[in-house]
Amino acid sequence: MFVLFQSPKLQIFAVTLNKIFYKSLKLLNNMNAEVSIIMGSTSDLPVMEEAAKILNELEIPFEINALSAHRTPDEVEIFAKSASDKGLKVIIAGAGMAAALPGVIASMTSIPIIGVPIKASMDGWDSLLSIVQMPPGIPVATVGINAARNAGILAAQMLALSNPELQKRLIIFKNSLKEKVVKANQDLSKVKFDFKVS
DSSP states (O other): OOOOOSSHHHHHHHHHHHHHHHHHHHHHHHOOOSEEEEESSGGGHHHHHHHHHHHHHTTOOEEEEEOOTTTOHHHHHHHHHHTTTTTOOEEEEEEETTOOHHHHHHTTOSSOEEEEEEOSSGGGHHHHHHHHOOOTTOOOEEOOTTOHHHHHHHHHHHHHTTOHHHHHHHHHHHHHHHHHHHHHHHHHHTOOOTTOOO
8 A cells, every 4th residue: 555645755754664564564474483482271371471572572483382292292292393394493381280391392302492380280399390300311491480581581592692683682672671670779769768878
């Protein structure tokens, strides 16, 4: 869709906007997922969407699927064994309780797996220990309980090793974290108490 404007400046702006729109559309249509976010059940989505949010913020193409190591083992095997051919570079797998999903996927692919223990029972300790205690030769990088955002950041850092543009975006992101803490500290200095000395 193209609109003609009377003003030459507005016309140039419209042409530029049109180019950006169609370039973005073309990029979206040609994108392949670099990260796969897998969860054992859609009930895990409130936790796992935090990984999706940070990947989205850092402009990393990703996909999301629900696969269960116990209820859909054949589908998990197909996924894991075809992940490399699909062009995936990192897999973030979240699971609760027995939490076999990250380890099962790790046993069938050489792609790095980041495990997210989900708090479903025992305050999440069962899933944390299930994911972190992998046998020799089958590593799963494991973040904290329900820490899907950190899993997304870790995936981004892995990808940034071979992507200078992503590395720049990560540096900006990390600097923004520092700025938030500095501002929070400045705000604390304004809090008044009778015996507060600083």
